[in-house]
Amino acid sequence: MEKTGKPTINDVARIAGVSKKTVSRVINRSPLLNQDTRARVEAVIAELGYVPNVQARALALRHNFLLGLIHDNPNAQMVMNVQAGILEAIRDTEFELIVRPIDRGSSTMLADVRAFLERQRLYGVLILPPVSENDMLADVCNDLGTRYVRMGSTALDAPEHMVASNDSDVVVEAVNHLISLGHSRIGLIAGPHGFRSARERRKGFEQALSEAGIKLPRSLIADGNYTFESGLAAADRLLDLSPRPTAIFASNDEMAAATLHAARRRGMSVPEDLSIIGFDDTAIASHIWPPMTTVHWPIISMGRSAALKLLADFFGDDQAVEEPSLFPSTLIHRASVAPPRAGS
Structure with a gap:
């Protein structure tokens, strides 16, 4: 019989011997669809020249x-x-x-x-x-x-x-790593107020120090905004301290990279004079020198x-x-x- 009009999803389903829903799954590359079924439906689609009407289906x-x-x-x-x-x-x-x-x-x-x-x-x-x-x-x-x-x-x-x-748990691990190497004067560049991620990361930071019996002076906490510029200002504030921290945990990689920049401006060597850990494991962490220890999110x-x-x-x-x-x-x-x- 000569075909009239454009083929429809009903035509594909009838000829392939499957339901319309199965045809839809083939069109949308459902990951667990049976391969034999997929191949049969795709062959019928190709034979009929069927093109899904996205607007009609959406309606x-x-x-x-x-x-x-x-x-x-x-x-x-x-x-x-x-x-x-x-x-x-x-x-x-x-x-x-x-x-x-x-x-x-x-x-x-x-x-x-x-x-x-x-x-x-x-x-x-x-x-x-x-x-x-x-x-x-x-x-x-x-x-x-x-x-x-x-x-x-x-x-x-x-x-x-x-x-x-699990931000707080992994920050505990990161700070414990610093403590295990002998660091006790550890600074925090916190994330922006109102962010749960910032709160969870600060929670993990404080928990690790508390469990190790290390006091955390308020002066060792500087606020950032997850941006390079805010990290630079926060790092300068921490590195102006006397004595200054021997390690800094920054709540994301942008602020960690800024901390490295601030240290280098002062002629400090990383990690010999200052250890730095970031969070996110974005490209910047592995592209700067030295490559940054960080949390892979x-x-x-x-x-x-x-x-x-x-x-x-x-x-x-x-x-x-x-x-x-x-x-x-x-x-x-x-x-x-x-x-x-x-x-x-």
């Missing part, structure tokens, strides 16, 4: 094939790494990523997010810290029926709505897992993969840490 499903990323974060590298993880998860699918920065200090933040979700009709949204710590944003998503996952430095929600790291894996959590319903329960909610960070040993000089 029928009452959502667009879009995942959203909502953030208010000064760390551009962190946001880029999350995007990389999401894009890895949706590669070869019909889904696209839309990024929406917001102002957490705005009185209209919740209304702005609600309008954004209503306008874009997202399939799901990933919310980055620190705005992920706002329970009212989760309430907005629930009210609109928008799937969501929150990212944080500790558990904030049910596992299906959460990807988290598995942010790309967290972004990928968050996206797959959002897509679990789309792939169907029988195709779902249980994604982890906790992503342990690990201490990466490089060349910026050594025992303190004798007598320092």
Whole structure:
């Protein structure tokens, strides 16, 4: 029989002997689909010349094939790494990523997010810290029926709505490493106020010193904002002290790199005169000299897992993969840490 009109998903399903849902999974590269079924459906798609009508499907499903990323974060590298993880998860699918920065200090933040979700009709949204710590944003998503996952430095929600790291625990490990080498005058460059990550990292720092019986003078804590410039000012403040610290833990790699810069400006040698540990394991940590000892934060894996959590319903329960909610960070040993000089 001569074909009339464009082939439809119903035509593909009928000829391949599968359901429309199975055809949809083939189109969207569901990871656990049977390979024989996939090959059969793809052959029918090729034979018929079927091209999915994304707009029509979006209208029928009452959502667009879009995942959203909502953030208010000064760390551009962190946001880029999350995007990389999401894009890895949706590669070869019909889904696209839309990024929406917001102002957490705005009185209209919740209304702005609600309008954004209503306008874009997202399939799901990933919310980055620190705005992920706002329970009212989760309430907005629930009210609109928008799937969501929150990212944080500790558990904030049910596992299906959460990807988290163990920031305080791994900072305990990092500071214990400094203590084991003989450091007792250790400075902290803290993250910005209002960030749970900053709070968790400071918590781990203080816990390690307390458990070792080391007193922490307030003068050894300097506030930063996760930026190089703020790290430079904080490092200068700590290195102006007399006696100055023999080691500094910076709450992210940008501020750790700034600490190295501040030390070099003073003619200090790293790690001989000053040991430095950062957090994130971004490219800057391995590209500077000496390469930076830092905490590897598995942010790309967290972004990928968050996206797959959002897509679990789309792939169907029988195709779902249980994604982890906790992503342990690990201490990466490089060349910026050594025992303190004798007598320092």
